[in-house]
Amino acid sequence: MLFKNVMVDDELKMQLITLIKENRISHAQLYLSSAGAHSFALAIAFAQYLSCENPNETDSCGICPTCQKFEKLAHPDLHLIFPNCITKNVKKDPDSKQFAQQFREFVFQNNYHIDIDDWLKELDGENKQASINIRDCSNIINQNSIRSFEGGHKMYIIWCADRLYHAAAPKLLKTLEEPENKTLFILLTENSDKILTTILSRTQLVKIPQIKSDVIKKQLIEDYNISETKAEDIAAICEGNYHKAKTLATESTQLREMVSQFETLVKSIYSLSRKESNEQIGYPDVKEIINDIVAKGREEQKNFLKYLIRGFRNMLMMSTDNENLIRATADEKKIIQNYKDMVTLKNANAILNECNSAIYHIERNGNSGLVFTDLYLKLSQIVSPA
Ligand SMILES: [Zn+2]
Incomplete structure (x- = not known):
């Protein structure tokens, strides 16, 4: 994911790029956004820029081997952690790893505008409480104790961090506090009040604003080829939430x-x-x-x-x-x-x-x-x- 394709103000992108250039990145960041913002895409763009072999002033190069692996979300040092639960296919001890391929496809299908309700439907576990569980936390801790595969950062993107199962959180805290060298955690949430204060206090907060309605309008026309009036109507009622806008445009x-x-x-x-x-x-x-x-x-x-x-x-x-x-x-x-x-x-x-x-x-x-x-x-x- 290149920064140029993320629906976030340039100012915020440049702030993040400056952190990398000046070597001031906090190893644990919390991206707080309102619903339907483009925060997952931003997290991937950030991790990609950090790893790119040939980044320019404003973006990753998009063509080096690292960028190509990112394009497929298949970089061996990029770990995606997200809510999961028992499903038809995974009958016991679920964790993010077992859903990795399904999750990647879900991200691509939705053009990185992912939403928890859609993911629950995709898991077919709608009435179950999907969470980031103890096994996910143990995997992170184990992974964190070994070297990175490609010599760069080990990157953990934890999507819907508010669904971190409370009993699992203490396991993670020590790792957040004293990570191995060259480790990056990006936690994403739309509900900071559901995040444990012990985690809040150990992360650097990055606030991601709502998407502006003219950006949504333009993107809707590009993605769905709808009329300007319809795109304007939808942009007016979707409250900066591109996921909602998408649903309104298609259904x-x-x-x-x-x-x-x-x-x-x-x-x-x-x-x-x-x-x-x-x-x-x-x-x-x-x-x-x-x-x-x-x-x-x-x-x-x-x-x-x-x-x-x-x-x-x-x-x-x-x-x-x-x-x-x-x-x-x-x-x-x-x-x-x-x-x-x-x-x-x-x-x-x-x-x-x-x-x-x-x-x-x-x-x-x-x-x-x-x-x-x-x-x-x-x-x-x-x-x-x-
Ligand atoms: Zn690159």
């Missing part, structure tokens, strides 16, 4: 389905809270939606809840005359406009808390049907005007 049905489910739920909550009888939309419709969502698995359920949160937040923006802060498609805007008085400064916090609490219970294997029904009833109470 417009998924967005349409979510918008329609959102509309039904909101309509029904609205009439229940106003004690209106609504002949068109009643509980059976809501139940059907809940059943649909529950059938999709926990990651999708969480996605829908996050989508709901965005919808309610947009309603608040609309009801408080902050229309310029709304990120929504034309269809979504209509729904938001119709039901905006449901969400006020008074009840907004309670609404968000209920949605977040539903996410919490879904993550902890609560009964999804009950969680969604409970949320529906609670929201109807919270938004009631009395």
Whole structure:
């Protein structure tokens, strides 16, 4: 991966390159980004530049044998560590090594814009809790005690470091603290609050900003050959998240389905809270939606809840005359406009808390049907005007 292909501001790339040139690289770095940023690509570009035999001022050469190995993610001193779990093919004692080939293909298929939900689907372990486990940590420690294969740095890229299994972390701490010479750890996360403070304190933080919407627009047109207007629409609502943008560009049905489910739920909550009888939309419709969502698995359920949160937040923006802060498609805007008085400064916090609490219970294997029904009833109470 060359720096020029990473969707990150040039300024940040130059900061990282300067660290290498001035020999000031910290052996343990933590890349913190918002969701859907291009941080994995950046980590690979950094490791490649560090190893390239003939780097120029702004990038790796792209043609030396080392660069070619990086291009295939097959450099023997580049170790990729990522969440994994028991699957159909790996029935016991999983670790990253056993999924290395599958992971590389996943990265290439997604053009380095990788996302944990997609990876869980790829593993086919969606309802299992994938983690970086004790075996992964032992592998790192063992690997770290031997020399590098090619005489340069040994590089460990730990993707989704927030999924480092807590009992495994102490094993890694000593290595992070006293690494062998010429070792580089890059830990990547979107949730620094889920990272152990003992790890935070041992790493140098690199903050990776959201991708700018004009960069996303340009990339969408290049990757999917869509119209400028559509690319602009998507760039406006994807919140700097290229992964989300990609999904919107390729699966417009998924967005349409979510918008329609959102509309039904909101309509029904609205009439229940106003004690209106609504002949068109009643509980059976809501139940059907809940059943649909529950059938999709926990990651999708969480996605829908996050989508709901965005919808309610947009309603608040609309009801408080902050229309310029709304990120929504034309269809979504209509729904938001119709039901905006449901969400006020008074009840907004309670609404968000209920949605977040539903996410919490879904993550902890609560009964999804009950969680969604409970949320529906609670929201109807919270938004009631009395
Ligand atoms: Zn090179």
